[in-house]
Amino acid sequence: MNQSIETALSVSNICKSFGSVQVLKGISLDAHRGDVISILGASGSGKSTFLRCINLLESPDEGRIVLDGEVIEMKHNANGRLLPSNTRQVEAMRSKLGMVFQSFNLWSHMTVLQNIIEGPLRVLKRSRAECIEEAEQLLHKVGLFDRRDYYPAHLSGGQQQRVAIARALAMNPQVMLFDEPTSALDPELVGEVLRVMRSLAEEGRTMLVVTHEMGFARHVSNRVVFMAQGVIDAQGTPDELFEGLPTERFRQFVASHNQRAND
Amino acid sequence: MDLLQLLSFGEHGWGAALLKAAGMTVLLTLSALVVGALVGSAVAAAKLSRRRIFRYIGDVYSILFRGIPELLVIYLFYFGGATVMGAIHHWFGGEGFVDTPPFLVGALAVGLISASYQAEVYRGAYLAVAKGELEAALAIGMTWGMRIRRVLIPQVWRYALPGLGNVWQMTLKDSALISVIGLVELMRASQVAAGSSRQYFTFYIVGGACYLILTGLSGRLFNIAETRVQRTQRRNPNA
Ligand SMILES: Nc1ncnc2c1ncn2[C@@H]1O[C@H](COP(=O)(O)OP(=O)(O)OP(=O)(O)O)[C@@H](O)[C@H]1O
Ligand SMILES: [Mg+2]
Numbered sequence: 001m002n003q004s005i006e007t008a009l010s011v012s013n014i015c016k017s018f019g020s021v022q023v024l025k026g027i028s029l030d031a032h033r034g035d036v037i038s039i040l041g042a043s044g045s046g047k048s049t050f051l052r053c054i055n056l057l058e059s060p061d062e063g064r065i066v067l068d069g070e071v072i073e074m075k076h077n078a079n080g081r082l083l084p085s086n087t088r089q090v091e092a093m094r095s096k097l098g099m100v101f102q103s104f105n106l107w108s109h110m111t112v113l114q115n116i117i118e119g120p121l122r123v124l125k126r127s128r129a130e131c132i133e134e135a136e137q138l139l140h141k142v143g144l145f146d147r148r149d150y151y152p153a154h155l156s157g158g159q160q161q162r163v164a165i166a167r168a169l170a171m172n173p174q175v176m177l178f179d180e181p182t183s184a185l186d187p188e189l190v191g192e193v194l195r196v197m198r199s200l201a202e203e204g205r206t207m208l209v210v211t212h213e214m215g216f217a218r219h220v221s222n223r224v225v226f227m228a229q230g231v232i233d234a235q236g237t238p239d240e241l242f243e244g245l246p247t248e249r250f251r252q253f254v255a256s257h258n259q260r261a262n263d
Numbered sequence: 264m265d266l267l268q269l270l271s272f273g274e275h276g277w278g279a280a281l282l283k284a285a286g287m288t289v290l291l292t293l294s295a296l297v298v299g300a301l302v303g304s305a306v307a308a309a310k311l312s313r314r315r316i317f318r319y320i321g322d323v324y325s326i327l328f329r330g331i332p333e334l335l336v337i338y339l340f341y342f343g344g345a346t347v348m349g350a351i352h353h354w355f356g357g358e359g360f361v362d363t364p365p366f367l368v369g370a371l372a373v374g375l376i377s378a379s380y381q382a383e384v385y386r387g388a389y390l391a392v393a394k395g396e397l398e399a400a401l402a403i404g405m406t407w408g409m410r411i412r413r414v415l416i417p418q419v420w421r422y423a424l425p426g427l428g429n430v431w432q433m434t435l436k437d438s439a440l441i442s443v444i445g446l447v448e449l450m451r452a453s454q455v456a457a458g459s460s461r462q463y464f465t466f467y468i469v470g471g472a473c474y475l476i477l478t479g480l481s482g483r484l485f486n487i488a489e490t491r492v493q494r495t496q497r498r499n500p501n502a
Contacts, residue, residue: 055402087406095404105395109417109495119403122413151495164399171403 007066008033008206009097009175014053014063016046023049024060025230031175034204038217038238041227042253047210050227051179054208055097056090059083067093068174095123098168102180104160106152112139112163113148119171131170138166142196158189162196169200176200178209194220214257218242226250269460270469277456277466284452285473291369291438291448296431298374303381310386321382328379333372334440340372341365341444369441369448377434384426389415391422421492428485432478439474449473 009031016024023046031037041047053060056072061082065072072093075085084090106115116135120126139145142162152160161181168176181197182190194216201207201220211217217224218238226234226241226249234241234250245251272278309321328336344363352361392415400410442451453470457463 057398057402091404091406093404094402097402099399099402101395101399101402103395105393105399107396107399107414108393109421118413119405122409123404153496167403 006032008035008068009054009208010066011054012064014050014060014065016049016053016058016060023230024053026062027227027230027232029208029225029232031206031208033206035223036201036205036207036209036221037223037225038221039208039210039225039227040212040217040253045227046230047227048179051099051177051208051210054177055094055099056084057099065093067096091123095119095171096174098171098173098176100161100164100168100176100178100181102184104152104157104164104184106160106164106167108152111149111151112144112155115152115163116167116170119167124171135166135170138169141169141199142166143192156189157185158192161185161193165193165196165200175206175208178207178211180210180212182211182213212257214254214261226253228253266465269456269462269465277452277460280456281449281452281469281473284447284449285477287447288435288438288449289477291366291373291441291446292431292435294366294370295373295377295434295438298370299377299381299430299434302375302378304385306378306382307385307389310382311389325379325382328376333376333437334443336376337369337372337440337444340368344368365441365444365446368444369438369446373434373437373441376437377430380430380433381427384423384430385419387426388419388422392418421495424485424489424492428482428489431481431485435478435481436474449477 007030010029012028014024014027015022027046027050029037039047039050049058052058053063054065056065059082063082064074070089070093072084073086073089074082077083107118110118113132113135116138117128117131120131120134121128136145136148139148142165144159144162144166147155147159147163152163155163165181178197182193185193190213194213197207197209197216198220207221209216209221221238224235224238224241225232226247228249234247236244236246240246241250242254245254268276270276270278270281272282306321306324309317309324312318312321331339341363345361348361348363396414396418397410400414405413438448439450441448442454445451447455449470453466453473456469457466460466
């Protein structure tokens with residue numbers, strides 16, 4: 001029983017194919033409260049697909065998702081496809097999973113402040129005054145209070161990503177999902193976003209982070225998962241992986257990354 | 264009579280009649296635009312549908328309404344409407360010829376033509392919307408209705424505005440065709456004034472000038488709306 005309270009998110013045996021290509025071949029992962037899990041892997045190894053299956057932006061062909069002790073109801077339809085059977089439940093679940101995208105995806109017709117209050121105001125149906133007050137605190141936290149009335153197009157990539165993180169935080173999610181949050185940024189803007197993410201980790205937020213930032217994986221996360229060809233090839237604490245180099249594939253991955261860093 | 268007298272608002276002038284007719288033209292065009300917006304967005308949705316049957320229906324709609332001359336569409340609606348209404352009338356025991364209300368027929372006919380053009384505008388606008396923004400709305404837990412209202416429509420609207428300006432102008436000019444079924448709008452009023460005063464050239468020039476004023480004014484309004492909407496897109500907020 002204690003187990004289910006400690007476990008924020010538990011996914012098991014996620015399988016997903018696109019056409020005849022099986023991208024995920026049965027992935028299982030448990031995130032305990034306060035876990036910061038970095039998900040590494042070569043391009044095309046299925047990291048984004050896995051993350052998108054968790055909040056059902058993609059429907060997995062197989063698998064089970066439990067958020068906060070609640071099993072997400074899914075049923076096989078007439079064609080044998082597995083589909084979520086309770087739209088309300090899926091919407092509620094998504095509101096508890098904060099997603100941060102590689103390409104920010106801020107709503108371009110809304111100002112920074114409007115972007116941040118939209119979710120709590122419309123989805124959680126909280127009062128506008130309360131939403132604005134909290135949004136302003138979040139803007140201070142990500143260092144963008146003076147940009148509250150700007151439109152996304154008027155901000156740098158790093159600023160947009162910090163707004164996107166604030167937008168996700170405004171929902172006070174159980175778990176945050178990051179899909180390569182710094183990959184679309186100019187190198188000099190990566191630091192400001194990583195700093196915000198590090199502060200979230202230190203506050204004890206539960207986070208799943210798909211990333212190519214080895215520094216973040218090694219020094220900020222408490223667990224590292226390495227995906228290769230649709231399966232989890234290796235996982236453990238950062239030290240177990242980076243010092244132990246348990247598998248040949250992971251060794252190669254680290255070597256190629258070091259190579260790139262030295263180039 | 265000199266021009267001022269012809270256009271005066273007094274007993275022998277045509278000013279009041281023309282002004283009223285211009286109002287009718289605007290009203291007709293607005294109604295047609297609303298009909299066109301409702302039907303046009305449905306047609307656009309059909310064309311974008313994953314289901315082949317809906318795409319087919321959308322394409323057939325475009326072929327019909329863009330391939331048949333506008334005037335013919337109006338006649339079809341007018342006389343078709345008369346036949347249908349007559350049949351209903353006789354069914355309930357009525358007799359004789361039933362008139363179809365020209366405003367209704369006009370708004371419907373011009374509106375359905377306008378819909379075929381608006382459908383293309385909405386379809387293009389939908390395709391221009393950044394799909395990531397819709398996905399972000401999904402990921403935050405919005406319902407279908409919220410995603411449509413809060414994200415899709417404002418974005419489609421933004422991309423559709425320039426195209427809608429063109430459609431509005433076309434629809435405004437198409438509304439002149441409704442003069443053939445006896446609705447006294449700007450075109451018809453110019454004809455009547457021209458015929459009664461035998462000042463054909465004068466009144467057609469005046470009619471033309473009125474259309475130019477209407478298209479010019481509405482073009483201005485669309486430009487203002489566009490600048491307001493584009494403000495969110497410019498890189499420098501103070502520019
Ligand atoms: N919607 C889709 N339709 C078809 N194939 C897809 C789709 N999405 C992903 N794929 C394929 O699935 C595989 C895994 O993609 P995914 O985006 O999950 O990889 P990734 O590990 O996130 O890679 P990257 O580091 O480049 O982001 C790739 O081969 C990709 O081409
Ligand atoms: Mg990816």
